[in-house]
Amino acid sequence: xxxxxxxxxxxxxxxxxxxxxxxxxxxxxxxxxxxxxxxxxxxxxxxxxxxxxxxxxxxxxxxxxxxxxxxxxxxxxxxxxxxxxxxxxxxxxxxxxxxxxxxxxxxxxxxxxxxxxxxxxxxxxxxxxxxxxxxxxxxxxxxxxxxxxxxxxxxxxxxxxxxxxxxxxxxxxxxxxxxxxxxxxxxxxxxxxxxxxxxxxxxxxxxxxxxxxxxxxxxxxxxxxxxxxxxxxxxxxxxxxxxxxxxxxxxxxxxxxxxxxxxxxxxxxxxxxxxxxxxxxxxxxxxxxxxxxxxxxxxxxxxxxxxxxxxxxxxxxxxxxxxxxxxxxxxxxxxxxxxxxxxxxxxxxxxxxxxxxxxxxxxxxxxxxx
Numbered sequence: 001x002x003x004x005x006x007x008x009x010x011x012x013x014x015x016x017x018x019x020x021x022x023x024x025x026x027x028x029x030x031x032x033x034x035x036x037x038x039x040x041x042x043x044x045x046x047x048x049x050x051x052x053x054x055x056x057x058x059x060x061x062x063x064x065x066x067x068x069x070x071x072x073x074x075x076x077x078x079x080x081x082x083x084x085x086x087x088x089x090x091x092x093x094x095x096x097x098x099x100x101x102x103x104x105x106x107x108x109x110x111x112x113x114x115x116x117x118x119x120x121x122x123x124x125x126x127x128x129x130x131x132x133x134x135x136x137x138x139x140x141x142x143x144x145x146x147x148x149x150x151x152x153x154x155x156x157x158x159x160x161x162x163x164x165x166x167x168x169x170x171x172x173x174x175x176x177x178x179x180x181x182x183x184x185x186x187x188x189x190x191x192x193x194x195x196x197x198x199x200x201x202x203x204x205x206x207x208x209x210x211x212x213x214x215x216x217x218x219x220x221x222x223x224x225x226x227x228x229x230x231x232x233x234x235x236x237x238x239x240x241x242x243x244x245x246x247x248x249x250x251x252x253x254x255x256x257x258x259x260x261x262x263x264x265x266x267x268x269x270x271x272x273x274x275x276x277x278x279x280x281x282x283x284x285x286x287x288x289x290x291x292x293x294x295x296x297x298x299x300x301x302x303x304x305x306x307x308x309x310x311x312x313x314x315x316x317x318x319x320x321x322x323x324x325x326x327x328x329x330x331x332x333x334x335x336x337x338x339x340x341x342x343x344x345x346x347x348x349x350x351x352x353x354x355x356x357x358x359x360x361x362x363x364x365x366x367x368x369x370x
Contacts, residue, residue, distance in 0.1 A: 093340035100334050100347035100358050107332075107347070108365055114308040116362070117301065117331075118149060119292055119321065120355075121313030122159040122166050125336050128352055129275065131246050133234060138169055142352065145359050150174045152366040156295050158182060158288050160279065160317060162237040180238035181281060181317055182291025183207045187298070204294060207238045210268070210282045214240060217266060217280060224258045231255055242278040274315045288317055289324035305330075312336060312355060319344055334358075 100107060120126055126146065127138040138146075149155050156176035159166050163179035163186055173189040185204040218235045221242060225231040230246030242259050244252060259278050263271045272279045292311060293302075301307040309331035311321045322333030322344035333345035336355060349355050 090340055094348070097335060097340075097343065097345060097348040099354075100349050101354060101361070103347060104358070104361055111308040114306045115301065115304070116153045116366075117296065117299065117307060117309045118153050118155040118359075118362075119158050119295070119309060119311040119313075120146070120155065121315065121318055121336075122157055122161060122169065124275065124314035124352070125312055125355055126157075126352060127169065129245075133232065133241070133243055133245075136169065138352075139356075142356050143170065143172065145356050145363070146170070147172055147174070148363045149359050152363050154299055156292075158291055158311070158313070158318075158321065160236060160239065160241060160274070160315075162235070165236070176295055178288070178291040178295065180207070180236050181279070181286075182288045182294075183238040183282070183284075183286055185291060185294060205238070206286045207282045207284055210238060213266065213269070214238060214280075214282075217262060217269065220262045221259065221280075224262055225255065228255050228258065238282065240280040242280070243276065244278070245276040272316070274317060279317070287320040288313075289320035292321045292324060307331075310334065312349070312358075322346075 122138075123129060123133070123136050126142055127136045130136050146155065150172065151174075154176070155174075156178060157166055157170060158178040160181050161179055163177045163184050166179060167177060176185070176187050178185045183206055187203075214235070214237070218233060218240055221233045221240065225233060225242065228247060228251055230244070230248065230251075232243040232246070234241040234243065242255070244255055247255055256278070259280075260271060263269055263280055268283050269280055270283045272281070292309065296302055296307065296309065307330060309325055309328075310333075311318065311325060311331070312334040313321065314336035318333070318335075322335070325331050325333050326344055326346075332347060333343075334347045334349055335341065335343045335345035336349050336351065337343075338350045349358060
């Protein structure tokens with residue numbers, strides 16, 4: 001594999017980065033013209049409008065469908081339990097996705113003799129979901145646990161947040177960071193991680209050409225949503241988030257319509273929905289699963305049979321990583337949720353305190369092996 005690297009030091013975060021260009025099939029080539037370049041999905045405006053369900057005579061019905069989906073995205077909303085109302089159904093889900101804490105010994109047995117590599121979402125996984133996304137702080141105890149984890153295993157944060165924002169929360173230079181849903185990847189600061197001692201830190205930005213467009217859409221969304229109390233638009237550098245956690249439910253339909261009225265004018269952007277948030281991302285062949293794959297290759301594990309990746313996350317965007325691990329037949333995903341959901345994860349944990357407990361047990365097990 002042929003690569004060229006350019007070293008850049010980030011004075012703000014202390015993370016040393018290297019721009020990496022590779023001919024590996026894992027990577028999506030950076031393009032000069034996003035709509036037509038290789039690696040990008042060409043989508044006509046007509047098809048995009050259909051995908052976003054904003055045209056046609058039954059627009060009102062489709063908007064109502066989106067509002068129902070918005071309600072279901074809330075982990076505390078009563079309707080989130082509607083499809084799993086009976087105890088029998090709940091128990092059935094738990095059998096298919098048992099607690100990673102209860103199954104800890106089995107997990108360790110599967111991982112024995114292999115290199116564990118940890119991938120962690122941030123919001124809802126390392127920190128609680130809060131009304132104000134700027135105050136999604138992790139606890140000091142969680143930070144200490146993750147720091148110990150990074151000493152035992154290569155550890156990455158894979159998040160929809162921009163790297164600067166999540167780094168300001170985590171404050172650990174020894175981790176790998178994949179921000180903007182994996183579209184911005186940086187490695188540990190030199191000297192902070194023994195896993196990249198002989199390798200350059202990593203920087204990969206497959207959506208670099210979209211930056212001007214993202215900034216333009218961000219300004220439009222801020223202007224469009226400012227009349228909706230509680231709505232908050234977050235610029236995550238290579239993607240955007242419109243949070244509606246603090247928006248009155250009666251205003252959800254109106255907000256959804258406003259967001260889609262902006263996105264419909266940009267055929268190379270896609271609109272999706274997470275836990276009380278709209279996500280706007282470039283339409284490229286890249287997601288958290290691809291980011292996981294890239295990081296494994298960067299660590300030298302792309303063709304290894306003795307690697308054991310573990311991905312822990314709570315949102316729809318984490319499903320790409322869960323599916324990738326199932327396809328590889330290596331490691332597994334853990335869904336963080338108190339409520340049953342359709343998922344490709346193998347195991348479950350209820351909340352960040354259980355995640356911390358699980359990580360702590362992994363650290364203790366590793367330390368006993370040394």
